[in-house]
Amino acid sequence: MKLIVMSDSHGDRETVKAVSSLSGDATFHCGDSELSFDDPLLENIHTVRGNCDLDSRFPSSVLVEVGNKKVLAVHGHEHDVKRSLMMLYYTAKEQGADIVLFGHSHLYGAEMEDGILFLNPGSTRLPRGGKEATYAVIEWGETLRISFHDMNSGVVDSLEIKNFTKEH
Template structure:
């Protein structure tokens, strides 16, 4: 199964449209969202075309294809308007023999690991900085940010297929790649 993974839309209708356009063309059967869907948060500038109501309508249209976790900017009020669950602090995904602990990253991250074992994968957003690396037997993945990238990176998302995780920009360029089965 092919998954698209994205984080930190932060209410940007422009980048949500870009993401969903890429999703439609990717052949992925699920969209995994790592939080911070509607609100930009007090530490971030408004993203391009900040329009949370438009983002709500776009995401609700794919409600049966989305797995999501709660970001630090997501609240119960957001859950009232979104038609898919967003308030779980984490999700455990079993994909192609891999164990993936998906979370936003504000509670658990590579500096504060959740209860995972060597060989497991920590998948998170929050930092807005893309990552695909192994550290002490744990693989850490971060698709970067859809709308407010940091660290000089472009807006990005991830694709997971056949134990390979790729981080792409919206022009389809592979920015980073890691084989998770090695």
Template sequence: MKIGVIGDTHRNYKYIDKAIDYLKECDLILHTGDNFFDSRYIYKLTGINTIGVKGNCDFEDVEDEIVFEIENFNIFLCHGHKYDVKYGIRSIKRRALELGADIVIFGHTHTPLNLTENDILFLNPGSISLPRGTTKRSFSIINIEDKTINVEYIYL
């Protein structure tokens, strides 16, 4: 299964449109919030099931975190601001352990992260609109095959 992960897009359609060329090859797309409306825009362009959550800059009445299972992996999707991810993953890690998450996908920092701790993958796709800590605009693709997870970052 191929999962596109994007977030902190902030209605920057120029770069969302560039990402679409990669995302249209995915089986599922996840959006980490800021701007939730962009997840609907991505779905409209790709026709691929797109799951998004509310970020700190969103005002839609939607979930701010979702837990679901794919290919026997328990996935925790959120924006991350409620877990102070700009200061580290300690708080979000605690929540992941409570939920029994195998994969934690979040945004908010605008900085790519691919880190495994306590057998939990913590993944932040970065931002295609306002990257921080780098000049590279990014999103990621997760490939799950034979119970193996591989993460690829795409830089625009």
């Protein structure tokens, strides 16, 4: 299975179009698209509302099953992710999530906690901390592979996790 994940595109339609054109089993936008809910670019993307999104029709979170994994997507501002992942961790446990996708900090990264993958794809438009603009690709089979890509689809960073088979 393969997930394509982006966040914090802040009105940049071209990056949303480019990233969403990639092949995957599901595509997610973790908020601050600054597009309207009914924008055709977002038609096949699981999209949540960020703190810069004015269209209130976006949900604050989505929980979908992809393959045998429950994927929770949020923006992160309502979970105080710039300080800690603790609030998001409790939400993930309550929702039974295997994978948690979030944005807001504009910094890419991934970590495992109690068998739950927490992933921030970074920002496709306004990265922070001197980092490049990025999106993420998550692939799993026997091994979980996470890669962060720049806007030219070059791999900026990656990691592999063996035995990603947590069951509920």
